[in-house]
Amino acid sequence: MTNLYLIAFILVGVITANIVKPFFPKIPESFVLIAIGALFSFIPIFNEFTLEPEFFMLLIIAPLMFMDGKEQSIRTIRTNFRLIIELSVTLAIFTALIVGILTDRLEAHWSFPLSIALAAIVVPTDAVAVKSITSGLSMPKGVNRALNLESLFNDATGLVMLNLALSVLQQGHFSLVHGINQFLIVAGGGVLVGILASFIIIKIRTYLTTHAVNAAATIIPISILTPFAIYLLAEHWGVSGILAVVASGIVHNWDSSRLRLNSTEVQLTTSTIWKTLTTILNEVVFLLLGLSLPAVINEMIQIGFDYSFELIGLSLAIYTVMFIGRFVWVRVEKSQRLQPFFGHQDQPERFKSARLFGISGVHGTITLAMAFSLPTTINGQPFPFRTELIIIATLLILISMLVASLMLPRLLPREQTDYTPEEINQIRDQMIDYAMLRSQEQISDRDIREAISAQLNSQKTNLRNFDQVRYSEEYLNELNEIADFVSAYTHGDYVNATYSDDVIDMYNKILQKTLLNPNRRRHPIRSLEHQFRRVFHEMRFHISTGTITKKQRKSFYKKRLNTDKKFAEKVKTWKANQEVLLQLNNDVMQAVDTHLDDILRENLQSKTNSNELYLARKTMDRFFTMIQHDFHQKQININSDTFVQVFRYEYDYVQKGVQDESIKPAIANILFNEINQAQALQLMKNKEETLAIE
Structure with a gap:
C-alpha cells in the first residue's frame, strides 16, 4: 500500500508542476519539476526517500529509451552508424578517460578504478533535459540531431x-x-536480444491483429509491456537492457512504417497512449531528482562544510574538463560525417556548434540512478567513497543543467513561427463558420443542422460559454439585433396578412418578457434575488390556495374555469390561438435562421469573429423551444455520411485558402491534422452510439 501511495503522490506532483509552470514561464520546466519534487520530499511518505536504481531503470528509463529508439528509423541509424559509434562510444570513452585521469590526480586517496567508476557515472547525457531547457529556443537542427543520436x-x-x-x-x-570482450558481449548481446525479441513480438502482434476478438484490447497492452519485457529478458541474460530496448524501439519503428491500414485505429490509439505516457515519465524523471536532493544534502551536511566545498570544486573541475573535451572533439574532428551536423571545420558555424554541443552535454537522472546503484559493500568491505560519488554525481547534474539554462538562452535565438496563436485561432474559426454555413444550406432538417452546428463549434478553442458572455456587450448587441429583427418581422406585411393582431401581440409579449427581459442583464446577485422573489411568490400562491400537489392544482384549475368566466374566456382564447401561435413561431424560426445565415456569411467575408453570434443563436433556439413547450432532450441521429461531408467542407476551405495563399502551409498542416482527428473521433463515437441502439 505504501508503494501505491508513493506512485499516487508522484503523479500528484506531476499534475502540480503542470499547474505551476505557467506562472513561471522563464524558468525551465525541469527546474520547476525538481523544485516540486524537493518540496514533496517534506511529505512524511517521502521521508528519507532514496532512488531505487532497479525500479528507476525498469519502470521509467526502459520505456523512455524504447520511445527514443522508436523515433529513429533504420535508415537514419544505417546512414549515421559511424557517427553514432563516435558519439556514443568513442566520445564517451574519451570523456571518461580524461575525467578519470583528472579525478585520480585531484583525489589522491582514490584508486584509478574508482575514478573511472565516477567517470562512467557522469558520461551519460540527457537529451530530455536539453529539450526542456531549450523549449521555445531555436537549436540548430544538426546539433539537435547529434545530441539525440548521442543519448541513444x-x-x-x-x-x-x-x-x-x-x-x-x-x-x-x-x-x-577481457574489458573489450565484456563490452562487446554486453553491448552486442543487448542489441541482439532487442532485435530478436522484437521480431517475435511483432509476429505475435500481427497474428492477433486479424485473429483476436478485440484487437485493440490485446495489442495495446502488448505494446505497453514490450519495453519492460525486453529489458528484463536482456538483464536476465547478463546483457545491456538499455541497448535492448533501444534496438527494440528501432525495429518497431521499421514495423510501423509497413503496417496495413486495417490496424489504423489501433495505431492511433497506441500512439496517443505512448505520447501521454512518455510525457508523464519525462516529468517523473525530474520529480524523482528533486525527491532525491534532500538525502544528498543531508549527506553533505554529515561530511562537513570543508569536505563538501572540496567536492563542489571537484565537480566544477570535472564539468569544465567534460565541456572542453566535447568542445575540442567537435572543433578539431576532420571527419566528413560531422559536416551535416556541425558544419564545415573551417567555417565559424563549426565553432558555434562545438560550443553548443559542449554546453548541451547535460546530465540527468540516469547519472543519479547509476550513482545510487553502487553497491554498499565490495569484497565484504564498505564500498569506498560511495557517498562522495553520489554527491559529485548530483552536483554535476545540477551544474550542467544550471549552466545550460543560463547560457543556451543567450546563445540561441527564440523559436520563430510564421504564424501566431491568434492567427491560427482566427482561421480555424473561419473554417468552422464556413462548414457550418454550408451545412445550413445543404441540410433541410433543422434539428440535424443545429446538432451539426454544435459539433462544429466544439472545435473552437476560444469559444466562451453562456456564463462568460451573458453580460458581455458583444453578446447583448447580437441578441438585441436579433430581437429587433424578430419584432420587425412580426410587424411586417406577411405576418400581418397571415395572423391576427391578438396572436401577434401575444407572441411579442412573450418576446418582451423572456428574450428582452431586463432581468436577463442584471448583475448575477440581483438576478438571483429576482429569481428568489419569483419562487417565493409562487410558493405563497400555492400555499394560500392549497394547491400543493399536482392533483390539487388540476382540481383548482377546473374549479376556477367553472366559477371565473373571465379566466375561462382567457383560457379559451389562448387555446384557440395556440396552434396559430406555433405556426407563427415556425415562420419566425425560419426567418431568423435565414437572417443569421446572412450575418454569418457577411462575417465570414469580412473575417469577423462569430462566436457571440453562435451563442446568441443558441439563445434564440431556447426561445423557440420555450414557445413550443418542447423541453425534452431530443435524440438526434446523424449518419456517418453527413459527418464526412461536413468535415469535407472544412477541408475544402483550408485547401482553397492554401491555393489562393490566404492560409499559410504550416497552419494548413495543423488544421488538416485537427480535421482528421475530429473526423476519426466523431465517426468512432457515431459507431458506438449505433451499436448501442442496435
Whole structure:
C-alpha cells in the first residue's frame, strides 16, 4: 500500500508542476519539476526517500529509451552508424578517460578504478533535459540531431564502463582484452536480444491483429509491456537492457512504417497512449531528482562544510574538463560525417556548434540512478567513497543543467513561427463558420443542422460559454439585433396578412418578457434575488390556495374555469390561438435562421469573429423551444455520411485558402491534422452510439 501511495503522490506532483509552470514561464520546466519534487520530499511518505536504481531503470528509463529508439528509423541509424559509434562510444570513452585521469590526480586517496567508476557515472547525457531547457529556443537542427543520436547509446556505454570498473575494484586487476570482450558481449548481446525479441513480438502482434476478438484490447497492452519485457529478458541474460530496448524501439519503428491500414485505429490509439505516457515519465524523471536532493544534502551536511566545498570544486573541475573535451572533439574532428551536423571545420558555424554541443552535454537522472546503484559493500568491505560519488554525481547534474539554462538562452535565438496563436485561432474559426454555413444550406432538417452546428463549434478553442458572455456587450448587441429583427418581422406585411393582431401581440409579449427581459442583464446577485422573489411568490400562491400537489392544482384549475368566466374566456382564447401561435413561431424560426445565415456569411467575408453570434443563436433556439413547450432532450441521429461531408467542407476551405495563399502551409498542416482527428473521433463515437441502439 505504501508503494501505491508513493506512485499516487508522484503523479500528484506531476499534475502540480503542470499547474505551476505557467506562472513561471522563464524558468525551465525541469527546474520547476525538481523544485516540486524537493518540496514533496517534506511529505512524511517521502521521508528519507532514496532512488531505487532497479525500479528507476525498469519502470521509467526502459520505456523512455524504447520511445527514443522508436523515433529513429533504420535508415537514419544505417546512414549515421559511424557517427553514432563516435558519439556514443568513442566520445564517451574519451570523456571518461580524461575525467578519470583528472579525478585520480585531484583525489589522491582514490584508486584509478574508482575514478573511472565516477567517470562512467557522469558520461551519460540527457537529451530530455536539453529539450526542456531549450523549449521555445531555436537549436540548430544538426546539433539537435547529434545530441539525440548521442543519448541513444551512451547510457549503455556508461553502464558497461561502470560494470568494468566495479569488476576491477572487486578483482583487483584489469585486462584490456577481457574489458573489450565484456563490452562487446554486453553491448552486442543487448542489441541482439532487442532485435530478436522484437521480431517475435511483432509476429505475435500481427497474428492477433486479424485473429483476436478485440484487437485493440490485446495489442495495446502488448505494446505497453514490450519495453519492460525486453529489458528484463536482456538483464536476465547478463546483457545491456538499455541497448535492448533501444534496438527494440528501432525495429518497431521499421514495423510501423509497413503496417496495413486495417490496424489504423489501433495505431492511433497506441500512439496517443505512448505520447501521454512518455510525457508523464519525462516529468517523473525530474520529480524523482528533486525527491532525491534532500538525502544528498543531508549527506553533505554529515561530511562537513570543508569536505563538501572540496567536492563542489571537484565537480566544477570535472564539468569544465567534460565541456572542453566535447568542445575540442567537435572543433578539431576532420571527419566528413560531422559536416551535416556541425558544419564545415573551417567555417565559424563549426565553432558555434562545438560550443553548443559542449554546453548541451547535460546530465540527468540516469547519472543519479547509476550513482545510487553502487553497491554498499565490495569484497565484504564498505564500498569506498560511495557517498562522495553520489554527491559529485548530483552536483554535476545540477551544474550542467544550471549552466545550460543560463547560457543556451543567450546563445540561441527564440523559436520563430510564421504564424501566431491568434492567427491560427482566427482561421480555424473561419473554417468552422464556413462548414457550418454550408451545412445550413445543404441540410433541410433543422434539428440535424443545429446538432451539426454544435459539433462544429466544439472545435473552437476560444469559444466562451453562456456564463462568460451573458453580460458581455458583444453578446447583448447580437441578441438585441436579433430581437429587433424578430419584432420587425412580426410587424411586417406577411405576418400581418397571415395572423391576427391578438396572436401577434401575444407572441411579442412573450418576446418582451423572456428574450428582452431586463432581468436577463442584471448583475448575477440581483438576478438571483429576482429569481428568489419569483419562487417565493409562487410558493405563497400555492400555499394560500392549497394547491400543493399536482392533483390539487388540476382540481383548482377546473374549479376556477367553472366559477371565473373571465379566466375561462382567457383560457379559451389562448387555446384557440395556440396552434396559430406555433405556426407563427415556425415562420419566425425560419426567418431568423435565414437572417443569421446572412450575418454569418457577411462575417465570414469580412473575417469577423462569430462566436457571440453562435451563442446568441443558441439563445434564440431556447426561445423557440420555450414557445413550443418542447423541453425534452431530443435524440438526434446523424449518419456517418453527413459527418464526412461536413468535415469535407472544412477541408475544402483550408485547401482553397492554401491555393489562393490566404492560409499559410504550416497552419494548413495543423488544421488538416485537427480535421482528421475530429473526423476519426466523431465517426468512432457515431459507431458506438449505433451499436448501442442496435
